[in-house]
Amino acid sequence: VAVVSADSTVMNNVEAVRATLYEALKSDDRTLIIGEDVGARGNVFLITKDFINEFGPQRIIDTPIAEASIVGIAVGMAMEGLRPIAEIQFADFIYPSFNQIVGEAAKTRYRSNGEYTCPMVIRTPYGGGVRGALSHSVSVEALFYHVPGLKVVAPAFPADVKGLLNTAIDDPDPVLFLEHKKTYRLIKGEVPNGHYTIPLGKANVLKGGTRLTVVSYGLYVHWALEAANKLEEEGLSVEVIDLRSIRPMDKTAILTSVEKTRRLLVIHEDNKFGGIGAEISAMVAEEALFHLDAPIRRLCGPDVPAMGYALPLEEEFMSSPVEMADAMRELVRF
């Protein structure tokens, strides 16, 4: 049982993002926010509500619907010494800025032989299960985690949101910060007061276990934990790892766990083919094959172009805690 400090506040994920951004703006004049509706509207989830009144339109910059420009302008600001936090209103709209993120931001340090870096954060809400349909449900992590020079973070808990976002803002290179929108108001937790950071590339073993390793991130961490606790009641001990940071990835945490449990299940909402689970599976097969006592399994979104709006279609796309428990049970008993 950890000691909950008197110096902490219960927040949901939206409040954790808002509080962290606010502190960053207060403590460093170089920080600024740029994106659609971040100013007068205060962000569609009210994350930046009233920021423009306190920090002014020079630092809380409303843009047209032009994602390539949002990121492109931020790249230039970052290269010249500012600390921009760019927002893509929904991850589904990130594609126009793909070139700016992958072709420019991620390569700045390399291209300039270290003369320039690109210290910027790109925040974006992603993920489904909120009746968001085709253009408000997508998971984009696999499109970006392939890119050297870019870091990709996807926290699940408010305390991690704050610690990881602080680290991302401090990072001298670009970080894509993915916020699962279904967790925004659903997930609450203690967030320590004051400034703290959590290193990128450190997974969190949320629950110890002996029979199976489950790796996940974002919303599904919560459901995987629920399923694992259900199995615990059945006497099946499952270890749950919250990746937190997708790239850099905490290989050590995964390998240490798999060497103990000999079984691996990767769960994510993003499509299966070429997803995060594919990399984890390949890495474990390369480095821990002779510890595996069962095939690696992936429980992922289906390979369809988008999440449907109709509830049955959305449910078909999303995994549920029950499906997760079934997959865990099957693998433990293999």
Next chain:
Amino acid sequence: MATITMPQLGETVTEGTVAQWLKKIGDSVDKYEDFVEVSTDKVNAGVPSPVTGTIRELLVKEGETVATGTPIAVIEEVGNAQAAAEPATPASRTETVQTPSGNGAPPSAVETAEAENAARGASPAVRRLAREHRVDIRTIKGSGANGRVTADDILAAARPGTATGVAPPPAAQAPPPAGAARTSTYAQPIPGSLVQLTQARRIIAERMVESKRTAPHAWSMVEIDVTDVWQWRLREKDRFERETGYKLTLLPFFIRAVVQALATFPLMNARFVPAVGLSPAAIYVNDEVNIGVAIGLQANLVVPVVKHADKLSIKGLAIAAGELIDKARKGKLGVDDLAGGTFTVNNNGANGSWASAPIINAGQAGIVTMEAAIKKLVVRDDDSIAIRHMMNSCLSLDHRVVDGYVASGFLADLKRRLEAMGPGGEL
């Protein structure tokens, strides 16, 4: 038929050893009657039968250790006996073909094919473990889906006391001389042989590694003048033993000084709490002072706990520690005796050691030793030279919890308190 599985005796227990079958095959057993004695980490417990009936199968040999949930016995319930009165049908095809008249008959084609299939379908982990433990996969009955041999099956087969599954030693190794079938044990090790670990030994090994790996150990030592407290003890010990039946050693005096020093430095009576889920890493400062006393037995190490040691006088501590040491030697320590320690004292000097670097009991901030009290020539504060009983006390500390500043303050305080004790007073 009811299949009885290895129960989970304690929340962190994952396996159990069949210490003794209290019933034989064919014996009848009543519901709630103990039919087997199971030993875990450090406790023995009888296991009651969940049904009334007749013991039909005992699936695990005495001395064998299996994971909780593993079937250990089959009991035929009363009322079902009629249906099962027919001769038991062989459990598998393999068994039906296994009983030809010729003893050394070659295995049948069916049997060979099944065994080969099992070996071919083996997972990488099973193959590796089978190779490492020299277990023939084809001889193992699988517990996985569709009879698949799992990694745990290999490990179970490789454990000592398991008759099947262990392949003969490689031909290159000379067979042991006839009649020399003594097994190598921790008490009587045979050079050039493997000593199989008891469960307690294995747990000690795991916990030591765990502590040494997770807690960064730092070390410090002070020299304490115990002449006065030694004289106090000498003066009291005969009367004490007469009155209480327990020997009066230096240990309770030392524990008394330790708990007082812990009160001054509460961070030494704490533990490091790693970050879990929402909670960032923290240090939990214990609200109880429970002192573990490390007791070395021949094949084993136990650390029974003197609860609320800060509430006890030296006399109370002597009696409490005496009781625990008595129980430890008789193998009668219960789960409660071993749980809840917040700091550990190791009387290492009893065997003549002069300094040692102990490993912290996982989940505590430190462990302190009493080394041998040795007569030395000492230059005292007034520059006089005297023969004094000097004792080193060594501290290993978890550097995540405390730094040298607190640790050396604690040791200095401990020294000051112990040196202030005696040569007389109320125990």
